[in-house]
Amino acid sequence: MKRYVKRGFSPVTSPFNENGDKRTVMNKLLLGLTPGEYLVQALRNPFNWVLAVIFAIGIPVLIGRFYYGLAWATSGSYDYPWGLFLGFGLFAMVPLSSSGFQLGTACEIFGRHDLEPIERLALLNGLLGYFFAVMYLLADLGQPWRLPYPMVVSFGPAAVLFLVAWHVATYLSVQVLEVSSAFFEWIGLPAGKAAVRRITLGLTVAGIILSTLHQGALGALFTYAPGKVHPLWYSSSFQWLHFFVSSLPGGLCMVITVSTIASKMMTWRGDVRFHKSLERCQISLAKGACMGIATYITIKLIGIAHDNKWSYLDTGWGQWFMLEIIVGFMLPLVLMTYGAHTKKIGIVRFGALLTVIGVVLNRVNTAMITFNWKLTEREIPPLREFIISIMLFATYIVVYRFILYRLPILYQWKAEEAVEPVTETEAALEPLPVRSRDGLPVGSYKSTTRLD
Amino acid sequence: MKRRNFLKACVIGGATITLGKTNKGWASGSFEGYPEAMGVLVDTTRCIGCRSCEAACNKEQNLPEPETSFTDKSVFEENRRPTSTAYTVVNEYEKKASEGPVYRKIQCNHCNEPACLTSCFVNAYTKTKEGAVIYNPKICVGCRNCMIACPFNVPGYSYESATNPVVKKCILCYDTRLKNGRPPACVEICPQEALTFGHRADLVKLAHERIRENPERYYDHVYGEKEVGGTSWMYLSRVPFDKIGFDTTLSNDPIISNVKDFLGMVPMVLSIWPALFSGIHLLSKKEGHDDHGHHNEPGQEG
Numbered sequence: 152m153k154r155y156v157k158r159g160f161s162p163v164t165s166p167f168n169e170n171g172d173k174r175t176v177m178n179k180l181l182l183g184l185t186p187g188e189y190l191v192q193a194l195r196n197p198f199n200w201v202l203a204v205i206f207a208i209g210i211p212v213l214i215g216r217f218y219y220g221l222a223w224a225t226s227g228s229y230d231y232p233w234g235l236f237l238g239f240g241l242f243a244m245v246p247l248s249s250s251g252f253q254l255g256t257a258c259e260i261f262g263r264h265d266l267e268p269i270e271r272l273a274l275l276n277g278l279l280g281y282f283f284a285v286m287y288l289l290a291d292l293g294q295p296w297r298l299p300y301p302m303v304v305s306f307g308p309a310a311v312l313f314l315v316a317w318h319v320a321t322y323l324s325v326q327v328l329e330v331s332s333a334f335f336e337w338i339g340l341p342a343g344k345a346a347v348r349r350i351t352l353g354l355t356v357a358g359i360i361l362s363t364l365h366q367g368a369l370g371a372l373f374t375y376a377p378g379k380v381h382p383l384w385y386s387s388s389f390q391w392l393h394f395f396v397s398s399l400p401g402g403l404c405m406v407i408t409v410s411t412i413a414s415k416m417m418t419w420r421g422d423v424r425f426h427k428s429l430e431r432c433q434i435s436l437a438k439g440a441c442m443g444i445a446t447y448i449t450i451k452l453i454g455i456a457h458d459n460k461w462s463y464l465d466t467g468w469g470q471w472f473m474l475e476i477i478v479g480f481m482l483p484l485v486l487m488t489y490g491a492h493t494k495k496i497g498i499v500r501f502g503a504l505l506t507v508i509g510v511v512l513n514r515v516n517t518a519m520i521t522f523n524w525k526l527t528e529r530e531i532p533p534l535r536e537f538i539i540s541i542m543l544f545a546t547y548i549v550v551y552r553f554i555l556y557r558l559p560i561l562y563q564w565k566a567e568e569a570v571e572p573v574t575e576t577e578a579a580l581e582p583l584p585v586r587s588r589d590g591l592p593v594g595s596y597k598s599t600t601r602l603d
Numbered sequence: 604m605k606r607r608n609f610l611k612a613c614v615i616g617g618a619t620i621t622l623g624k625t626n627k628g629w630a631s632g633s634f635e636g637y638p639e640a641m642g643v644l645v646d647t648t649r650c651i652g653c654r655s656c657e658a659a660c661n662k663e664q665n666l667p668e669p670e671t672s673f674t675d676k677s678v679f680e681e682n683r684r685p686t687s688t689a690y691t692v693v694n695e696y697e698k699k700a701s702e703g704p705v706y707r708k709i710q711c712n713h714c715n716e717p718a719c720l721t722s723c724f725v726n727a728y729t730k731t732k733e734g735a736v737i738y739n740p741k742i743c744v745g746c747r748n749c750m751i752a753c754p755f756n757v758p759g760y761s762y763e764s765a766t767n768p769v770v771k772k773c774i775l776c777y778d779t780r781l782k783n784g785r786p787p788a789c790v791e792i793c794p795q796e797a798l799t800f801g802h803r804a805d806l807v808k809l810a811h812e813r814i815r816e817n818p819e820r821y822y823d824h825v826y827g828e829k830e831v832g833g834t835s836w837m838y839l840s841r842v843p844f845d846k847i848g849f850d851t852t853l854s855n856d857p858i859i860s861n862v863k864d865f866l867g868m869v870p871m872v873l874s875i876w877p878a879l880f881s882g883i884h885l886l887s888k889k890e891g892h893d894d895h896g897h898h899n900e901p902g903q904e905g
Binding site for chain 1: 684686687714718720721723724725726727742744745746747748750751752754756758759762763764765766767768769780787814850852853854858859861862864865866868869872873877880881883884887
């Protein structure tokens with residue numbers, strides 16, 4: 152791609168090509184290249200070859216998992232019923248996807264419009280993270296075709312998982328709507344975009360509620376197993392808060408990391424607005440993440456003090472715990488505070504990456520590594536389980552990249568003057584008149600309260 | 604079940620502001636089992652480790668034949684747990700004790716307030732009035748949360764099946780025997796009368812009577828009388844229970860009482876958050892600046 156751009160090619164940013172004709176969907180899909188050119192740039196990208204190898208191995212194994220059953224593909228353990236698919240795929244992907252609701256809140260609720268260049272990326276990051284968490288779940292469920300059962304066939308409303316199922320399903324649809332405005336721009340349906348714009352505030356508030364609850368609910372799932380999770384990773388009173396609060400810096404730092412990768416690997420795709428404001432936005436996010444991490448470390452220590460678990464710190468598990476909290480949370484807190492203060496973006500980005508690793512490690516520790524700490528034998532998932540997990544993650548990257556290449560996430564769609572009747576600025580403020588007409592602020596969020 | 608209905612109302616209702624946390628007091632641990640619930644008392648001091656209960660269970664539940672026969676004592680070399688092909692197993696403990704080893708039969712304990720039941724998001728489990736915890740394979744999605752939740756590590760899962768994997772565990776012979784008032788197969792076959800079938804309430808009395816009459820024969824505790832809210836299967840032992848593989852760190856509260864803090868918080872968030880965040884949104888909007896909101900305040904940070 153770099154070579155084409157060097158030769159003077161500019162990728163699709165508007166519904167019209169250089170001659171002023173309307174582009175076809177096919178033309179937009181190919182980024183304005185001819186099929187031949189597109190294929191050449193795809194083959195030239197070494198990362199695609201890595202992906203090809205992963206899929207060549209992974210897809211047959213995934214098919215095998217459904218053909219031969221879970222026992223063939225996973226450890227099929229009675230003591231560790233949740234393996235990598237859930238321990239990594241579900242429990243780690245979801246906190247890294249909390250970015251959608253946070254940036255939505257910052258921009259739409261708190262009016263931080265200076266963060267808008269990165270808002271859509273955060274929303275997309277949220278949507279894809281959740282979507283692939285569900286993909287991991289489908290790979291793990293014994294009978295995935297029964298996934299809609301808790302919605303339609305039989306209800307277990309006292310179960311935390313019931314909440315998770317409902318909230319993730321509702322939140323996924325909320326996120327699809329939030330991201331859809333980018334899609335409507337790209338496909339050329341301004342009416343759709345305007346309709347979504349009108350309910351943005353409702354969607355954002357719904358996003359906050361659903362996120363608070365199910366990020367917390369994922370933690371609360373472990374309160375069913377008070378003796379099995381190691382005491383240092385468990386707190387009967389605060390488990391849901393630990394999961395919820397740590398998901399906040401997790402999501403923000405994931406956006407810092409992804410936007411860094413995107414700005415380096417697909418420089419051509421970002422527009423001037425994105426590249427100019429990237430560092431400023433990342434530093435803002437890092438500041439938010441620092442607040443989150445500081446709070447998380449505090450409530451984590453309160454959790455230990457609350458149940459007086461200090462003595463566990465002096466064990467092997469305790470050292471592992473301290474490694475997680477120092478390298479995954481305390482160090483990034485120091486790095487990002489310093490980096491944000493001195494505007495050293497490299498340090499901020501490194502701190503963000505460490506936080507992402509810290510959050511993932513925390514979830515994997517809770518769900519797998521320290522789970523069943525009283526049992527003498529530990530189980531290491533078999534190779535096929537790793538292969539499927541890696542392949543699903545590769546699919547996540549491919550879909551992520553596919554969308555970033557095309558939809559106006561990192562750049563602004565230039566169509567206002569010709570096609571769209573409303574400009575970006577006016578459209579963004581659509582919700583306001585609707586609300587002020589109602590008088591009571593709560594009155595207009597019927598759609599929100601109805602969700603549950 | 605009164606408490607389940609309470610939770611139902613709590614989670615679905617959303618508007619139960621006055622209920623929430625205050626009700627935790629009466630709600631937790633209030634269900635002490637059905638009055639007519641049956642149970643089994645296991646007197647480990649009588650068990651000789653003959654494994655005939657394992658064989659009877661295998662036959663009654665039509666389970667696949669095991670690799671070695673039920674008379675094979677070499678299985679005692681390792682610590683076994685119930686699996687999808689063996690709903691009950693007998694383990695040997697205190698192998699070097701002068702009074703001889705202690706044998707302990709493991710199966711589903713049929714809790715009064717089962718963790719598997721409360722953790723199931725499709726309600727696949729039922730605690731019957733006879734005391735059995737039974738399972739409906741037709742609606743199980745296969746999330747295996749019940750296996751995470753079970754404090755006794757009992758449920759097994761038929762991972763080998765690609766099209767219809769289900770949870771496999773002891774159901775107290777509910778379909779074939781208990782429903783008709785007959786004791787489970789393992790109890791009926793026991794040659795040592797180590798297993799006593801009866802009303803749970805009577806068994807609690809019987810257990811304490813045995814301890815009182817023979818204080819030197821028994822450790823003074825009935826395991827399962829109070830653990831995790833009480834179980835239908837209860838145990839007597841010569842030695843402290845942690846020496847024969849029991850988890851003695853379990854609380855007397857049912858597992859669900861751990862989760863209630865969170866469940867009580869859910870309707871609060873549902874009712875408070877919309878107003879709170881819409882309110883903040885209104886407050887953060889300046890009067891008369893409505894149409895210049897975007898791109899105008901890059902200076903605000905932090």
